[in-house]
Amino acid sequence: MDEQVQKLLDELKKKDKSTYEHSIRVADLIQKYSMAANLGIELTQGLIFCAVLHDIGKLILPNRILKKAGPLTDSEWEAVREHPRLGSKLIRQVFGCDRLWESCIVMTHHERMDGHGYPSGLHGEEIPLEARIIAVADAVDVMLHGREYQKPMSSDECKREVLRCSGTQFDPGAVAVFTHEII
Numbered sequence: 001m002d003e004q005v006q007k008l009l010d011e012l013k014k015k016d017k018s019t020y021e022h023s024i025r026v027a028d029l030i031q032k033y034s035m036a037a038n039l040g041i042e043l044t045q046g047l048i049f050c051a052v053l054h055d056i057g058k059l060i061l062p063n064r065i066l067k068k069a070g071p072l073t074d075s076e077w078e079a080v081r082e083h084p085r086l087g088s089k090l091i092r093q094v095f096g097c098d099r100l101w102e103s104c105i106v107m108t109h110h111e112r113m114d115g116h117g118y119p120s121g122l123h124g125e126e127i128p129l130e131a132r133i134i135a136v137a138d139a140v141d142v143m144l145h146g147r148e149y150q151k152p153m154s155s156d157e158c159k160r161e162v163l164r165c166s167g168t169q170f171d172p173g174a175v176a177v178f179t180h181e182i183i
Ligand SMILES: [Fe+2]
Pocket: 054, 055, 083, 109, 110
């Protein structure tokens, strides 16, 4: 892996191990997706770069929010919802013009097809395809691994949930590949 990518991942691992492990698993799902959809080497490499760094903006969030045990206040949620923008900016700072498109993918990984995502409320195909694919991988990993207060779903439950959100939260094409080939 690129030395600068590895350095960012090392920092993330030190600060927030669970986000680091989640990022590695999302990259693994993306690798599977790329093979299933026959994406080709260039697109696959770009997607994996985005997958490992999609939550890198969390490096900039304070630990008192990132590691808070109880529910977050409104203003803390607002800060968390800044992580796509922070991550995108960090990628531009570290990699410059070489990774402008990837910084755009990271910026848009929490957008939703129905326009109810963040940070910009983009709709449908206004969201880059790569970001729509990462959004499904991101959610699938959270469903299958659970969170502190949420136990993991079975593959069947996860599949049902992803299909339920197809077209509103998720891109139907990406959902079809995940539900037929991966989950
Ligand atoms: Fe995220």
